[in-house]
Amino acid sequence: MQKEKTLCIIKPNAVSDNNIGNIIARYEKEGLRISAIKMAVLTKEKAEGFYIEHKERPFFSSLVTFMTSGVIVLMVLEGEDAVTKNRKIMGATNPVDAAPNTLRGLYARSMEANAVHGSDSIPSAEREISYFFTPEELYNRF
Ligand code: IDP
Ligand code: MG
Numbered sequence: 001m002q003k004e005k006t007l008c009i010i011k012p013n014a015v016s017d018n019n020i021g022n023i024i025a026r027y028e029k030e031g032l033r034i035s036a037i038k039m040a041v042l043t044k045e046k047a048e049g050f051y052i053e054h055k056e057r058p059f060f061s062s063l064v065t066f067m068t069s070g071v072i073v074l075m076v077l078e079g080e081d082a083v084t085k086n087r088k089i090m091g092a093t094n095p096v097d098a099a100p101n102t103l104r105g106l107y108a109r110s111m112e113a114n115a116v117h118g119s120d121s122i123p124s125a126e127r128e129i130s131y132f133f134t135p136e137e138l139y140n141r142f
Helices: 012-016 020-029 044-050 060-067 082-090 103-107 122-132
Strands: 003-010 033-040 072-080 116-118
Touching: 003 020, 003 082, 003 122, 012 020, 012 060, 012 072, 020 033, 020 072, 020 082, 020 103, 044 060, 044 122, 072 082, 082 103, 082 116, 082 122, 103 116
Parallel strands: none
Antiparallel strands: 003 072, 003 116, 033 072
């Protein structure tokens, strides 16, 4: 297993529901470390660029509206197998399918407002991290 970095977003529903601390605590308990963290409110353009791979999907415009609807928390998580590990901790995209103890099982309100984002591969993680963070904002934790 190798040390990796992945991007996590705590989405507007989870920030609004006061679950920032619960989500961060879970990552730390699972052995991931935070190497960068900040709050933001995304512009429409920034959210569209982030989800560009989904631009032809029917839910794209609603997703962008949701992701710009409130404060989010952006984090770079670091650790062994961080990309896959984060996906496991998050659970399935649709909370109906997410295991009860996953972050989406615990904190999602719907398929769209599903509490957290996690990069789906190492190349995605690299693109997504550099989309939100400069190299100077990252603090290696290993
Ligand atoms: P992922 O976040 O589990 O990687 P993706 O398929 O990459 O899932 O979709 C990105 C985000 O778009 C999801 O996390 C969710 O917020 C939203 N989304 C995906 N599919 C749907 C849908 O069918 N209806 C509404 N929103 C969706
Ligand atoms: Mg995805």
